[in-house]
Amino acid sequence: MSEAAITESRVLDALRSVMDPDLGRDIVSLNFIRNMKIDGATVSFDVNLTTPACPVKDRLREQSRQAVLSGVPGVSDVRVNMTAEVRRPAAPETSRIRGVKNIIAVGSGKGGVGKSTVASNIAVSLARSGAKVGLLDADIYGPSIPIMMRSSGEPEVRDQIIQPVEAHGVKLMSMGYLSGEMPLIWRGPMAHKALQQSLLGVNWGELDYLVVDLPPGTGDVHLTLVQSVPVTGAVIVSTPQDVGLQISMKTLRMFQQTKVPILGIVENMSTYICPHCGARDDIFGHGGAARAAESLGIPFLGEIPLDAAIRKNSDTGTPVILAEPGSPAAAALSEITGKLAQQISIQAFRSIPLTIIEE
Amino acid sequence: MLTSPEQGATPAEIRKKSGESITIRWSDGHVSTFGARFLRGRCPCAQCVSETTGVRLVSEEHIAPDVTLEAARTVGNYALHFTFSDGHTTGIFTFDYLRRVCPCEVCG
Numbered sequence: 001m002s003e004a005a006i007t008e009s010r011v012l013d014a015l016r017s018v019m020d021p022d023l024g025r026d027i028v029s030l031n032f033i034r035n036m037k038i039d040g041a042t043v044s045f046d047v048n049l050t051t052p053a054c055p056v057k058d059r060l061r062e063q064s065r066q067a068v069l070s071g072v073p074g075v076s077d078v079r080v081n082m083t084a085e086v087r088r089p090a091a092p093e094t095s096r097i098r099g100v101k102n103i104i105a106v107g108s109g110k111g112g113v114g115k116s117t118v119a120s121n122i123a124v125s126l127a128r129s130g131a132k133v134g135l136l137d138a139d140i141y142g143p144s145i146p147i148m149m150r151s152s153g154e155p156e157v158r159d160q161i162i163q164p165v166e167a168h169g170v171k172l173m174s175m176g177y178l179s180g181e182m183p184l185i186w187r188g189p190m191a192h193k194a195l196q197q198s199l200l201g202v203n204w205g206e207l208d209y210l211v212v213d214l215p216p217g218t219g220d221v222h223l224t225l226v227q228s229v230p231v232t233g234a235v236i237v238s239t240p241q242d243v244g245l246q247i248s249m250k251t252l253r254m255f256q257q258t259k260v261p262i263l264g265i266v267e268n269m270s271t272y273i274c275p276h277c278g279a280r281d282d283i284f285g286h287g288g289a290a291r292a293a294e295s296l297g298i299p300f301l302g303e304i305p306l307d308a309a310i311r312k313n314s315d316t317g318t319p320v321i322l323a324e325p326g327s328p329a330a331a332a333l334s335e336i337t338g339k340l341a342q343q344i345s346i347q348a349f350r351s352i353p354l355t356i357i358e359e
Numbered sequence: 360m361l362t363s364p365e366q367g368a369t370p371a372e373i374r375k376k377s378g379e380s381i382t383i384r385w386s387d388g389h390v391s392t393f394g395a396r397f398l399r400g401r402c403p404c405a406q407c408v409s410e411t412t413g414v415r416l417v418s419e420e421h422i423a424p425d426v427t428l429e430a431a432r433t434v435g436n437y438a439l440h441f442t443f444s445d446g447h448t449t450g451i452f453t454f455d456y457l458r459r460v461c462p463c464e465v466c467g
Contacts, residue, residue, distance in 0.1 A: 226435040227451070259369070259437035259454065356381075356431050356439075357374045 006038050006074050011045070014071025018063045021056060022342045023349050027064070034083070043068055044079035050345035051208075052084035052130035055338030086131060086208035086344075089232050089351035097199060100134070100207045102232040102344055105225060105260065109247030111216040114268040115237045116144045117310060118333070119213040121319045122235075124149075125337035127169040128322075131208040134164065134171040136198055138225070139215045140191055143176030150317020155202075162202045168322060173202050188220040195224045209344070217247075218254040226258040230354070233263035233347050235301065235340060240267050240288040249292070263301075263343040265293045266336055270303035273328070299343055302336040304329055368458030378427030378444065383457060391461040395428045399443050401460055402450035 015033060016026045023030060027047060036045040047064055049057065065078045088101035097103070106119040116139065123135040137145035151167040154177050164171040175198055186194070204210065212231075215221050225231060234255045238248040248265070255262055267289035272281045283306065293300035304310075307329035313320040321330045372384040382392045400419025402408075407417040423445065430442040438453040461467065 226437065228435070230436050257437070257453075257455075258435060260435070354370065354433050354436065355373070356433065357372070359374055359376045 006041070006043065006072055008036050008038065010072050011036060011038070011043055011068055011075075014067045015064060017067050017071065018060065020060070022346050023050075027060070035081075041074055041076040042079065043072070043075050043077070044081065046081045046083045049082065049084040050087050050348065051341040052086075053126055053338050053341035054084065054345075055335070055342065057082050084130065087348045089230070089348040090354070097204060097210070097229055100204055100210045102208065102348065103210045103212060103229055104263065104340075104344065105212045105214055105222075105231050105234040105255070106237060107214045107222070107234055107251045107255070108216050108237045109249070109251045110244060111142070113216075113237050113239050113244060114304070114310075115139075115216065116148060116213050117314055117319075118235070118237050118266055118268060118304070118336075119211050120145055120148045120314075121321045121330075121333040122337050122340060123170045123209075123211045124168050124319045125321050125334050126209050126211075126341065129337075129341075132206055133169070134173070134204050134207045134210040136202075136210060136212045137172075137174035137176060138195055138198065138212050138221050140175050140186060140194065140221060141215050143174045145172065145213055146174050146176060147317060148314045148319065158203075160201070162197075164202055164204065168319065171204060171207070173198050191220040192224045195221050196228055199225070199228060218251055222251075222254060223258075226255075226260055231260045232344055233261040235263050236265045237268055238265060238289050238292075239269050240282070240285040240303075242285070242288060244284070245288050245292055248289075252296070252298075261347050262298045263340055263347065264299035265289045266301045267303040269306050272306040275308070299339065301339045301343075302332055304332045304336070368454045370454055373433075373439070375428065375431050378429060381428065381431060381439070381441075383454075385458065389458075389461070389463075391457065391463055391466070393457065393460075393462065395443065396422050396424060396426050397462060398428070398441060398452070399426050399445070399447065402447065403452065403456060404449040406447075406449055 012028050016028045018027045020027055020030055032048050034046040034048050061080045061082055064080050068075055068078045086101050106115055108115045123133050127133040137143045149167040149172055151165045151172050155165050156163045164173045175194055178194055236248050236252050238244050252262060269284050271286050272283050290300045305328050307327060309324045309327040310320045310329045313323040321333050324330055369386040370383045371386045374382045380392055380394045384390050396419060399422045408415050427444040428441050429444050432440050434440050434451055438451045440451055442448050
């Protein structure tokens with residue numbers, strides 16, 4: 001009766017050898033194992049990860065399977081079902097946007113580094129992995145997300161709540177919608193009010209991730225964001241050249257001063273590969289962001305090559321990650337999204353609740 | 360790799376004792392207790408500290424001794440906001456600032 005020896009606790013003991021590489025703990029003590037069923041010599045269970053965009057998903061599946069096969073005598077078949085549930089970081093309930101688990105700010109030091117391109121591709125890529133995603137275009141000076149996501153029409157307002165537009169599986173709101181064709185000529189207080197409305201006055205529903213595309217630099221919109229809601233973390237987009245990087249450092253310090261964790265740096269326009277001869281040309285230099293990340297002790301999320309596919313697909317409204325998934329740019333963006341999702345999970349796991357206990 | 364901005368002060372626990380005081384236990388274990396009048400007299404807002412010269416315009420001796428904290432709330436991840444009983448509400452007290460002005464015997 002070897003089957004009788006297979007018990008849930010023996011399977012769990014075997015699974016304790018499988019570590020989540022990001023959180024640095026075994027998947028049993030992290031409470032990832034759900035719905036275990038033992039049927040004769042067949043064991044099945046779910047491994048419930050902290051993000052559907054987890055880049056080590058397949059590795060964890062295989063490790064879990066092997067751990068049970070080799071660690072529990074009598075087991076002949078192991079069925080591992082990978083699921084995910086995005087955890088929310090600890091933060092006071094009152095200051096959150098209801099239903100939104102994580103708010104990810106995407107910032108840059110200067111304009112024109114491809115911040116909106118990175119933000120829209122990350123949003124689409126997270127949504128494609130199965131997460132519920134929103135994208136808020138908070139760049140009051142040049143709202144470009146509606147073009148990049150080809151969302152026509154304007155959001156409806158029902159019961160004084162803005163209903164976001166949906167594009168490529170992502171819920172979308174742009175501060176550009178508030179002004180139509182007119183440029184936004186706003187002083188600080190107006191920008192403040194408009195961002196608060198775009199954050200809190202929108203029917204986001206349940207979201208795992210809300211990606212906020214910020215204006216370049218450090219201004220009113222940034223301050224309003226970090227003062228109004230607990231931001232899970234920030235991504236800094238930079239070009240490799242020194243000037244771009246040095247300015248990015250200011251944006252980085254602003255986030256540090258306001259206690260927004262830095263989830264990582266992305267190097268955009270990293271290198272150019274000639275489509276005719278295949279030669280590589282580092283037009284803006286190369287590797288500057290990786291070096292800066294290392295010296296600052298913050299994660300480097302990856303580099304995106306200059307690729308005509310990005311520009312073409314941004315202009316026609318389908319993020320490159322969907323339009324040309326086989327392109328080098330799409331591959332880079334999808335790797336960056338996976339690393340970012342890992343960092344968000346680590347942050348949510350580490351955060352301590354910041355509440356005021358009234359005595 | 361650590362992703363939290365480890366520089367500066369991070370609170371581990373924040374307690375408000377009715378209207379009297381706020382006590383912060385910092386992540387390094389240090390404990391700071393700030394009285395209502397102490398905080399009101401160290402408000403960093405532009406009405407209390409001159410924006411052009413940085414000179415403090417309103418300090419503890421200008422404040423009634425019976426001032427209380429009517430409400431306290433967190434600002435994002437990085438600061439506290441207080442409503443004082445004298446109606447003053449414009450200060451944002453960052454955790455870094457609060458850690459710096461800790462009035463305990465060791466720091467003060």
